[in-house]
Amino acid sequence: MPSPDRALATPLDESGHLQVLRDQVREFLDEEVIPAEPELAAGGPGARATLAALQEKARANGLWALPHPRELGGHGLRLAEYLYISEIEGRSAYGPVALGSDSLLDALMLQRHAGAETRERYLDPLVRGRMTPCFGMTEPGRSGSDPSLMITRARPVGDGWVIDGRKWFCRARDADFITVMCRTEPLGVPHAKAFTMFLVPLPSEGFSIVQPLTVLGAEDGHCEVAFDGVRVTAEQMIGGRGEGFPVSGERLSLGRTLRAMRWLGQAQRAFDLMCTRLHQREAFGGTLASKQLLQQHVFDAYTDIRSARSQVLRAAAMLDAGQDVYVEVATAKVLASNALYQVLDRAVQVYGAEGLSDRTPLAEMFRWARATRIYDGADELHTHMVAKRILKRYEQRGSYDFSAG
Numbered sequence: 001m002p003s004p005d006r007a008l009a010t011p012l013d014e015s016g017h018l019q020v021l022r023d024q025v026r027e028f029l030d031e032e033v034i035p036a037e038p039e040l041a042a043g044g045p046g047a048r049a050t051l052a053a054l055q056e057k058a059r060a061n062g063l064w065a066l067p068h069p070r071e072l073g074g075h076g077l078r079l080a081e082y083l084y085i086s087e088i089e090g091r092s093a094y095g096p097v098a099l100g101s102d103s104l105l106d107a108l109m110l111q112r113h114a115g116a117e118t119r120e121r122y123l124d125p126l127v128r129g130r131m132t133p134c135f136g137m138t139e140p141g142r143s144g145s146d147p148s149l150m151i152t153r154a155r156p157v158g159d160g161w162v163i164d165g166r167k168w169f170c171r172a173r174d175a176d177f178i179t180v181m182c183r184t185e186p187l188g189v190p191h192a193k194a195f196t197m198f199l200v201p202l203p204s205e206g207f208s209i210v211q212p213l214t215v216l217g218a219e220d221g222h223c224e225v226a227f228d229g230v231r232v233t234a235e236q237m238i239g240g241r242g243e244g245f246p247v248s249g250e251r252l253s254l255g256r257t258l259r260a261m262r263w264l265g266q267a268q269r270a271f272d273l274m275c276t277r278l279h280q281r282e283a284f285g286g287t288l289a290s291k292q293l294l295q296q297h298v299f300d301a302y303t304d305i306r307s308a309r310s311q312v313l314r315a316a317a318m319l320d321a322g323q324d325v326y327v328e329v330a331t332a333k334v335l336a337s338n339a340l341y342q343v344l345d346r347a348v349q350v351y352g353a354e355g356l357s358d359r360t361p362l363a364e365m366f367r368w369a370r371a372t373r374i375y376d377g378a379d380e381l382h383t384h385m386v387a388k389r390i391l392k393r394y395e396q397r398g399s400y401d402f403s404a405g
Helices: 004-008 017-042 044-060 079-089 104-113 116-128 244-280 292-320 326-351 362-372 379-397
Strands: 133-136 153-157 160-170 177-183 195-201 207-215 218-233
Touching (some): 079 244, 079 292, 104 116, 244 362, 292 326
Parallel strands (some): 133 177
Antiparallel strands (some): 153 177
8 A cells, every 4th residue: 555655756756766765764763763762761871872773774774864965975855855754753752863864953054154174073973973963052040032141151362262151951961062152242242243153072171061951850961061261262163253143043944944844753653653542442332533522632633733744844945945934934843842742642641541651652752842842942932023023024014925925
């Protein structure tokens, strides 16, 4: 029986190559990554060995670094193509790292904005999976929704810079370098030109991990970190001085789009689990699938996934076309994060008490899902900014063209 996803063999995929690749990634996720999730979630040396083995299998099967540019050693998929793959990778939170695509944002950032020496040192091992990056932007005690409030500072000293401050929710524990956003200009300089990013190799003198951070009680590698007189050279600057916000904005637009599609992959996995359970479990003289109130869960979950997926693909098409994408990307992020959360909530409800336990993957997935409504900008921030831009357009033009975005 042909896959329902054969509809993807559109002008985007006239040869069917994308569908074949998608099927291969789905098989790899279902047969290799998902069965290894309990071991990967346990952490420690065993988890690292398991992940390394999965990565080698991905390379051997030609599935490594699918979205990375060919000149960097990747497969070279365009964003519009890779989104259909990232949706499958996202069925497991470990899929992107097992397939080498999780480094895409850092690889593109270094390729476009790092100096020659930094690119030479970091790009190749990063794409090959020999280095692990992390990103430091938000700070303890400061509103992450207003990055202009950041107080981590880099000051020029001699021919280099010295960084002082703290960041948190960085996966720095096993990282080989951290890209950190710092204020480099005095107060009064417009925020858009007051911040600069630097790449700091780890370990570095003056850098320390203050404490690990759990997410809803679960350990997932996040840390609070400190920079106490960390010295960097001008070569370690990412982009020019004062260009931190434009560079991070480029990174965030792509990152939000990719993560939204991966979240929808998890939502589809939860949907599969829910529908399977409805057919398997019997109560009150029939299967759960025959109960009208539970059928409502199926309909609502289906429409949540479909509407969010359509918006993410639209945002990606506009991003590929080089258009102004904030409204579309922010809307996609909010829809996808809420779809994932709501679909998982319904799946847990269908499973009942078992859905609250670790006998299914739903509990761990639910923890990930709740965090998505805060990561990459809180939903409330994006809701506010999208509405503000739409209302401004009405003030200027008196209408909003939904066909143009």
